[in-house]
Amino acid sequence: MRVLALLDGTLADPEAPLFRADDLGVMRGDGCFETILVVDREPRELGPHLDRMERSARLLQMPLPERAAWERAGQAVIDAWPWDSEPEMGLKLVCTRGIDGGDGTPHGFAMGMDVGPDTKRKRDSGVEVVTLDRGYAPDLMDRAPWLLLSAKTLSYAVNMAALREAEERGADDVIFTASEGTVLEGPTSTVVLAQGRKLLTTPPASGVLAGTTQGALFRAAEQAGWETEVVDFPTSALFDSDGVWLASSIRRLTQVRAINGTSVKADDALHNEIVNLYESNY
Numbered sequence: 001m002r003v004l005a006l007l008d009g010t011l012a013d014p015e016a017p018l019f020r021a022d023d024l025g026v027m028r029g030d031g032c033f034e035t036i037l038v039v040d041r042e043p044r045e046l047g048p049h050l051d052r053m054e055r056s057a058r059l060l061q062m063p064l065p066e067r068a069a070w071e072r073a074g075q076a077v078i079d080a081w082p083w084d085s086e087p088e089m090g091l092k093l094v095c096t097r098g099i100d101g102g103d104g105t106p107h108g109f110a111m112g113m114d115v116g117p118d119t120k121r122k123r124d125s126g127v128e129v130v131t132l133d134r135g136y137a138p139d140l141m142d143r144a145p146w147l148l149l150s151a152k153t154l155s156y157a158v159n160m161a162a163l164r165e166a167e168e169r170g171a172d173d174v175i176f177t178a179s180e181g182t183v184l185e186g187p188t189s190t191v192v193l194a195q196g197r198k199l200l201t202t203p204p205a206s207g208v209l210a211g212t213t214q215g216a217l218f219r220a221a222e223q224a225g226w227e228t229e230v231v232d233f234p235t236s237a238l239f240d241s242d243g244v245w246l247a248s249s250i251r252r253l254t255q256v257r258a259i260n261g262t263s264v265k266a267d268d269a270l271h272n273e274i275v276n277l278y279e280s281n282y
């Protein structure tokens with residue numbers, strides 16, 4: 001299922017071509033995007049997603065159409081979505097730098113997509129992951145801002161290659177590690193640990209995306225009396241913790257059951273508590 005809207009709020013045929021062959025998004029993956037979960041017509045964390053898209057565009061030094069245009073296109077998709085048969089939707093906002101050699105006008109659209117059965121199954125039964133070296137040190141972001149480490153750019157080929165590598169190794173997903181052996185993030189997710197009544201995640205300053213799902217979970221957890229810490233931690237912490245999750249808008253909180261073929265603690269009651277904390281935001 002696909003519903004497509006342009007930034008003026010009009011609907012378009014999702015099966016018809018939309019971009020020119022010389023669009024820089026097509027030719028170089030030059031642009032930024034967001035994926036937002038919408039449940040029963042209600043977008044989750046819309047403000048933080050739009051804030052992050054503006055930040056990504058700033059890091060890319062490209063103009064971004066105004067916020068109202070994204071809200072208008074997103075609402076057009078939500079209004080046209082068949083909520084009775086599909087109660088949840090992934091809403092993609094995509095913006096490219098525009099035509100190669102053109103006048104610099106960015107091109108964007110909003111597209112609603114259904115959440116696949118594989119994602120839902122992993123949410124329910126958890127995942128096995130492998131750790132893969134991402135090849136950079138946690139301080140690289142400061143030293144080399146042009147690498148756009150914490151921006152959500154359209155260049156996800158490396159992230160997708162890592163997921164294929166996981167599949168070849170018989171796993172479902174990936175946790176990237178830094179060259180120092182600390183934990184970064186998943187190719188499309190934030191890593192969250194539980195240690196007693198404390199939740200931990202890696203700081204965006206280490207070059208990971210600031211996750212809106214992790215942000216929502218930590219907000220609710222703090223209100224419920226949990227401690228939270230945003231800090232670099234070694235790969236060994238994945239094995240010593242009371243639970244490990246991959247967090248992202250569409251997968252929500254997916255529990256990690258094994259890492260590199262070794263089981264990690266994956267308590268059902270704790271998983272339910274974490275999921276309920278996140279859901280209590282909505």
Ligand SMILES: Cc1ncc(COP(=O)(O)O)c(C=O)c1O
Pocket residue numbers: 035185186187188189190208209210211212213214247248249250
């Ligand atoms: C690299 C990366 N890290 C983290 C996340 C999680 O972000 P969010 O919770 O805002 O969806 C994503 C989302 O796709 C991602 O691509």
